[in-house]
Amino acid sequence: MPVDPTIEDLILREVDGRAFPEESARLREIASGDRAVGEELQGQREIASILAHVPRLDAPPGLTRKVMDALPAASTPSGGSFFPRGGRGGGRTIHFLYAAAAGLFVGTIMGPWLMARLSPQTPADQGVMVGGMTPREPGRAVEGSARVDLPGAPAMARLIRDGNGWVVEVQRNAEDGLSVTVLFDPDAFTVSAFRPEGHAGRLQVGDGEASWRQEGSQRTALELSRIGPGESAIRLRFSAAGSESPGEGALLVP
Amino acid sequence: MSEAAGDLELIDRCLGGDRDAFALLVERYKKPVYNVAYRILADAEEARDVTQAVLIKAWQNLGRYDRAFRFYSWIYKIAINEAINALKKTRRLESLEEAGAMADGTDPERVRAQAELGDRVQRALMTLKAEYRVVIVLKHMLDCTYDEMEWITGVPEKTIKSRLFTARRLLRERLVQEGVR
Numbered sequence: 138m139p140v141d142p143t144i145e146d147l148i149l150r151e152v153d154g155r156a157f158p159e160e161s162a163r164l165r166e167i168a169s170g171d172r173a174v175g176e177e178l179q180g181q182r183e184i185a186s187i188l189a190h191v192p193r194l195d196a197p198p199g200l201t202r203k204v205m206d207a208l209p210a211a212s213t214p215s216g217g218s219f220f221p222r223g224g225r226g227g228g229r230t231i232h233f234l235y236a237a238a239a240g241l242f243v244g245t246i247m248g249p250w251l252m253a254r255l256s257p258q259t260p261a262d263q264g265v266m267v268g269g270m271t272p273r274e275p276g277r278a279v280e281g282s283a284r285v286d287l288p289g290a291p292a293m294a295r296l297i298r299d300g301n302g303w304v305v306e307v308q309r310n311a312e313d314g315l316s317v318t319v320l321f322d323p324d325a326f327t328v329s330a331f332r333p334e335g336h337a338g339r340l341q342v343g344d345g346e347a348s349w350r351q352e353g354s355q356r357t358a359l360e361l362s363r364i365g366p367g368e369s370a371i372r373l374r375f376s377a378a379g380s381e382s383p384g385e386g387a388l389l390v391p
Numbered sequence: 392m393s394e395a396a397g398d399l400e401l402i403d404r405c406l407g408g409d410r411d412a413f414a415l416l417v418e419r420y421k422k423p424v425y426n427v428a429y430r431i432l433a434d435a436e437e438a439r440d441v442t443q444a445v446l447i448k449a450w451q452n453l454g455r456y457d458r459a460f461r462f463y464s465w466i467y468k469i470a471i472n473e474a475i476n477a478l479k480k481t482r483r484l485e486s487l488e489e490a491g492a493m494a495d496g497t498d499p500e501r502v503r504a505q506a507e508l509g510d511r512v513q514r515a516l517m518t519l520k521a522e523y524r525v526v527i528v529l530k531h532m533l534d535c536t537y538d539e540m541e542w543i544t545g546v547p548e549k550t551i552k553s554r555l556f557t558a559r560r561l562l563r564e565r566l567v568q569e570g571v572r
Binding site for chain 2: 140142145146148149152177180181183184185187188189190191192193194195196197200201203204205207208209214279282284293295
């Protein structure tokens with residue numbers, strides 16, 4: 138039986154573990170009054186659980202050797218230049234050399250400048266590192282994500298486990314800028330690093346709050362260290378340039 | 392050093408012609424790529440060939456890799472495309488209605504419970520259309536996020552979610568028919 142698309146989305150969020158507490162409560166209420174929704178929710182949960190237990194297969198033995206033997210002799214990787222070709226939306230693609238130059242600029246010029254600008258209420262005295270973006274790969278597990286609808290394009294946030302810390306990564310694929318505020322329990326977390334991909338506005342850190350402004354399609358990461366028990370929810374508040382109404386979301390640290 | 396930094400460093404070395412660096416990338420990614428191929432194709436030999444083709448293609452096109460994206464997203468995108476192309480060659484894009492027959496050759500007593508679950512899920516997966524198989528594999532085997540799935544498949548996130556919802560529902564129906572709960 139077809140399920141209302143809004144409820145379908147709610148069920149997906151719930152099964153993915155991305156629903157906010159109020160959304161979970163609403164879904165429970167709907168499911169208790171609508172048997173079809175209740176059965177759909179249960180079914181989606183069951184299949185997600187089954188799939189989580191499906192074993193990952195090992196690659197056939199000797200595959201690495203076969204691949205290496207099959208590489209064209211005396212060749213080097215090619216496919217053109219280092220420069221990206223297309224990608225999803227021209228604004229999203231970061232020119233590698235541009236990024237490298239920007240990284241160098243940030244590291245050598247903007248970094249000290251940013252650090253110098255970090256006033257007493259900003260990260261300087263708190264030992265917050267400001268530096269280039271650290272790319273993510275499989276070793277850094279994504280533990281949660283949030284999508285916040287804003288005029289023009291949504292803002293995306295991810296929670297990534299990174300060593301002993303947590304990284305809140307923010308990106309919005311739009312031309313206009315984005316103001317970001319991350320709210321957290323100051324007894325539970327402290328800001329330990331700020332890693333914009335390129336130039337970002339000054340990071341402001343207050344009691345349980347960090348905020349900055351970033352440019353369109355820029356990816357920025359805020360690193361939080363756990364310093365004690367406390368509230369695990371990290372609240373996000375995003376405002377697109379020219380928009381009066383901010384969007385809000387949350388990430389839950391496991 | 393994070394794995395990410397390791398990837399980028401290895402890629403730089405590859406671009407300088409260092410094959411040993413590429414062997415390390417192959418070691419790192421052959422398993423997830425093989426799983427993508429096998430879960431979509433349900434044929435170990437074809438999956439091995441596709442995995443090999445994906446990794447060779449990765450080497451040949453490494454210069455086109457866009458660092459704005461994660462390397463694993465890029466290589467999974469190649470893997471999905473190669474697996475789908477392999478399906479097209481054998482016209483198996485649609486569901487395999489006869490997939491249930493694959494159960495006949497399986498001796499349940501000689502496989503462990505988890506492997507048996509994997510077999511049953513695989514048989515049920517093969518009864519789904521390829522577009523449904525792909526979203527299940529990306530979400531549940533590779534733990535991709537929706538925006539990564541959007542980038543890898545080129546399909547809008549809204550459609551991805553709708554497909555995933557339907558795919559899970561269909562998969563569950565098939566598994567219930569097989570007695571898996």
